[in-house]
Amino acid sequence: MKKLLLIAAVALTAVSLQAQKLVIKGSDTLGAKLVPMLAEEYRAMYPGVSFEIAAEGSTTGIAAIIDGTADIGMASRAAKSTEISAAQAKGVSMTETIVCFDGIAVILNSNSPLAGLSERQVQQIFTGDVTDWSAVGGNPGTISVYTRNTSSGTYSDFKKLAMNKRDYAPSSQKMAGNEQIVSEVAKNPNGIGYVGLAYVKAEGIKVASIDGALPTKESVVAKAYPYARPTFYYTNGEPTGEAAKFIDFTHSKKGQEIAAKVGFVPVK
Amino acid sequence: MDSKPSAPEPTFKIKKTGKRFLGLSLDDFVRSFFGGNALVSVIVLALITVFLFREGFGFFGQNQQNLSTYRQAGLEYVDYMKRQVDDHTALKRYLSDLRVRQFTKLKTEQGLEIREVNAALSSFDDFAWDFSETVNPLRNMVSDLTETASAIKTKFLISEDKKTERKQLLQEGQKEAAARVQQIEVDFDTEIQPILATLPSYREINTTFAQEIVSVLPRAPQMPDAALQERMDRFVAMARAYTATFPAIEKEMATWDPHEEVALSSSFSAFIFGRDWLTASFWQDWYGIIPLAIGSLMVSVVALVLAVPLGIGAAIYVNQVASDAEKKLIKPCIEFISAIPSVVLGFFGIAVLGQALRLLSQQPWAEFIPGFPFSERLNILTAGCLLALIAVPTIFTLAEDAINNVPRPFKEASMALGASRLQTIIRIIVPASLSGIISAVLLGFGRVIGETMVVLLCAGNRIEIPDFTAGLGVVTQPVHTMTGIIAQEMGEVVHGSIHYRALFVVGIVLFFLALIINYLAQKIVRRYRISIG
Numbered sequence: 043m044k045k046l047l048l049i050a051a052v053a054l055t056a057v058s059l060q061a062q063k064l065v066i067k068g069s070d071t072l073g074a075k076l077v078p079m080l081a082e083e084y085r086a087m088y089p090g091v092s093f094e095i096a097a098e099g100s101t102t103g104i105a106a107i108i109d110g111t112a113d114i115g116m117a118s119r120a121a122k123s124t125e126i127s128a129a130q131a132k133g134v135s136m137t138e139t140i141v142c143f144d145g146i147a148v149i150l151n152s153n154s155p156l157a158g159l160s161e162r163q164v165q166q167i168f169t170g171d172v173t174d175w176s177a178v179g180g181n182p183g184t185i186s187v188y189t190r191n192t193s194s195g196t197y198s199d200f201k202k203l204a205m206n207k208r209d210y211a212p213s214s215q216k217m218a219g220n221e222q223i224v225s226e227v228a229k230n231p232n233g234i235g236y237v238g239l240a241y242v243k244a245e246g247i248k249v250a251s252i253d254g255a256l257p258t259k260e261s262v263v264a265k266a267y268p269y270a271r272p273t274f275y276y277t278n279g280e281p282t283g284e285a286a287k288f289i290d291f292t293h294s295k296k297g298q299e300i301a302a303k304v305g306f307v308p309v310k
Numbered sequence: 311m312d313s314k315p316s317a318p319e320p321t322f323k324i325k326k327t328g329k330r331f332l333g334l335s336l337d338d339f340v341r342s343f344f345g346g347n348a349l350v351s352v353i354v355l356a357l358i359t360v361f362l363f364r365e366g367f368g369f370f371g372q373n374q375q376n377l378s379t380y381r382q383a384g385l386e387y388v389d390y391m392k393r394q395v396d397d398h399t400a401l402k403r404y405l406s407d408l409r410v411r412q413f414t415k416l417k418t419e420q421g422l423e424i425r426e427v428n429a430a431l432s433s434f435d436d437f438a439w440d441f442s443e444t445v446n447p448l449r450n451m452v453s454d455l456t457e458t459a460s461a462i463k464t465k466f467l468i469s470e471d472k473k474t475e476r477k478q479l480l481q482e483g484q485k486e487a488a489a490r491v492q493q494i495e496v497d498f499d500t501e502i503q504p505i506l507a508t509l510p511s512y513r514e515i516n517t518t519f520a521q522e523i524v525s526v527l528p529r530a531p532q533m534p535d536a537a538l539q540e541r542m543d544r545f546v547a548m549a550r551a552y553t554a555t556f557p558a559i560e561k562e563m564a565t566w567d568p569h570e571e572v573a574l575s576s577s578f579s580a581f582i583f584g585r586d587w588l589t590a591s592f593w594q595d596w597y598g599i600i601p602l603a604i605g606s607l608m609v610s611v612v613a614l615v616l617a618v619p620l621g622i623g624a625a626i627y628v629n630q631v632a633s634d635a636e637k638k639l640i641k642p643c644i645e646f647i648s649a650i651p652s653v654v655l656g657f658f659g660i661a662v663l664g665q666a667l668r669l670l671s672q673q674p675w676a677e678f679i680p681g682f683p684f685s686e687r688l689n690i691l692t693a694g695c696l697l698a699l700i701a702v703p704t705i706f707t708l709a710e711d712a713i714n715n716v717p718r719p720f721k722e723a724s725m726a727l728g729a730s731r732l733q734t735i736i737r738i739i740v741p742a743s744l745s746g747i748i749s750a751v752l753l754g755f756g757r758v759i760g761e762t763m764v765v766l767l768c769a770g771n772r773i774e775i776p777d778f779t780a781g782l783g784v785v786t787q788p789v790h791t792m793t794g795i796i797a798q799e800m801g802e803v804v805h806g807s808i809h810y811r812a813l814f815v816v817g818i819v820l821f822f823l824a825l826i827i828n829y830l831a832q833k834i835v836r837r838y839r840i841s842i843g
Contacts, residue, residue: 182410207592212774
């Protein structure tokens with residue numbers, strides 16, 4: 043009898059293993075690190091669930107929801123009106139859930155007398171309209187601007203968010219990654235750069251407030267901090283079943299802690 | 311193997327024939343193995359060259375298209391005004407530089423508090439503010455037109471994308487899907503009418519702009535000393551000269567023709583003589599190799615200035631002066647340097663050398679050195695110092711070979727005539743091996759200009775022509791290099807895009823540079839093998 047029960051249990055698990063497969067597609071901002079980490083934690087809690095994660099860009103995530111090939115679509119931008127109308131035409135109602143915010147911090151050397159800059163000053167500095175710290179209220183000295191390299195997504199995002207789509211000053215130095223920007227700004231009293239929020243705790247640098255707002259949870263949610271964008275999960279109608287449980291897990295304390303750890307601003 | 315048919319059959323004591331496989335003996339296998347290897351390497355090299363040219367050559371056509379869109383969509387037209395605004399910004403920067411100078415003067419020489427200094431400078435600040443306000447109407451107009459022109463360009467690019475999409479679908483044989491792709495036709499002539507129609511209002515804005523500048527200038531405050539006053543006078547003169555350029559700009563804009571063809575040759579010259587390398591721009595991408603080429607050359611020159619005396623000096627010493635024990639120590643040591651991976655040297659450069667050089671430059675007693683003090687630790691000097699390390703073994707080994715090849719009787723004859731060892735070295739040995747030494751230097755140069763990792767990590771990656779007005783101090787500025795840009799950008803560009811092809815053309819330029827350098831080195835060695843004797 044015991045044996046029979048065991049077999050039944052194994053069979054049940056096998057069935058549930060088959061059924062519980064969560065397909066998540068879309069943005070590589072989310073899909074590179076955050077969602078795989080969430081999935082790992084989630085699997086530790088519910089071992090029966092398996093994941094299929096494909097991070098090929100926000101557009102593919104939204105398209106996958108419209109075509110019904112994914113349970114959850116990840117996007118680092120809101121769905122466009124044409125996409126929502128295309129979904130409606132197919133009888134799919136796009137429902138968005140904000141996952142967390144993706145923010146960019148402007149960093150200064152910790153010896154800089156400045157605590158913050160205005161949006162206008164940031165634009166002037168990065169476009170090269172202003173080349174000396176004294177013009178924005180600092181000690182006299184030529185500004186050293188450090189940016190990501192031209193093919194990085196953050197390079198373009200920062201232009202959109204902070205520079206009114208203008209080009210970087212030719213005197214800006216293109217660094218290979220966030221770490222290199224941090225280490226240069228930390229060693230150069232006249233340095234300024236921008237990095238993902240996961241990198242701001244390094245020694246020797248400080249985060250500049252923008253128009254008085256630091257990139258914190260409150261200021262980002264209140265839209266007081268300008269250099270942040272929300273990231274989304276898209277589902278067909280209100281999420282149900284395993285997808286709903288996973289989205290709830292994302293919004294749980296643990297899920298948001300993971301988000302903060304990989305450099306996003308949590309929403310809850 | 312096969313005996314000649316005419317000769318009588320010889321008789322051998324050993325009758326054993328060599329083992330053959332498929333009719334080939336071991337010797338044949340070895341021969342065809344080596345021959346095959348040589349053939350494979352020749353084929354691979356040929357394939358690489360063909361690939362380089364095939365991928366790179368499409369660039370010029372694409373760049374021609376890029377430039378002609380720039381013209382047709384009216385971006386070129388708007389850029390006339392943009393440059394005018396930029397020139398105004400440059401003047402403003404001159405003013406703020408002047409403020410910094412006054413500030414330091416008042417603060418350090420007269421010992422005023424920051425608050426007092428700011429109060430003393432208030433009339434200057436008012437003047438600077440009034441001057442900077444004059445540009446606003448023009449700036450607003452430029453920002454409106456920027457949006458219009460960008461929108462036209464975007465629309466055109468989308469229509470091009472649609473065309474490619476349809477082509478791709480047709481290639482796959484999906485005719486229905488291809489027919490469903492909506493085609494947008496962009497008629498540049500009607501699209502840019504709103505931009506061209508702004509010319510009269512631009513003229514009005516320009517007239518008031520010039521008038522306002524002229525009316526602001528007499529309010530320029532008096533400067534505290536003669537040197538600063540001279541700068542202020544210079545500013546006033548520059549501002550007047552600036553307003554004087556307006557009619558010329560207006561005239562250029564009035565005669566600007568969007569239909570003028572962009573020749574293929576101008577796409578070529580835009581690359582070879584272009585002073586901007588600007589990619590991933592929302593406005594206009596430029597692919598000009600000059601800033602990168604100058605960066606590569608500057609770094610190599612610094613490296614050679616350091617490496618040539620070291621390498622050749624060491625070669626002469628080891629070959630002519632050193633004892634056997636010294637030789638046994640020095641030669642392997644120098645040759646060992648080339649065994650250090652360049653990425654390790656790069657890390658050393660960031661973490662140790664760059665930091666140390668910057669600290670050194672900020673010492674008060676070192677200020678007499680041109681370019682000191684500097685604040686960028688990643689610059690030409692740091693990269694050049696490390697590349698010198700890479701070049702020394704090449705130069706040393708080749709130069710030592712050249713010196714070694716000088717016939718012994720030369721030295722003996724010189725000694726027999728009573729020349730000292732030093733005289734022999736300077737008058738006989740070095741001149742006799744000069745061709746070899748020069749080609750050693752050239753090959754060292756080739757080694758340095760092709761080096762990637764060190765310059766990527768340590769040259770500072772600033773895509774701008776360095777400011778040569780700084781004299782020798784130019785070596786403390788950051789640059790970007792041809793090898794560095796390929797390594798940095800190739801990984802992420804879209805396959806087949808203009809940016810991708812531009813990087814290949816940079817590769818072709820490097821290829822030709824290496825070819826020329828090697829050719830010259832060989833030529834010099836052959837022609838002037840022993841220049842005296």
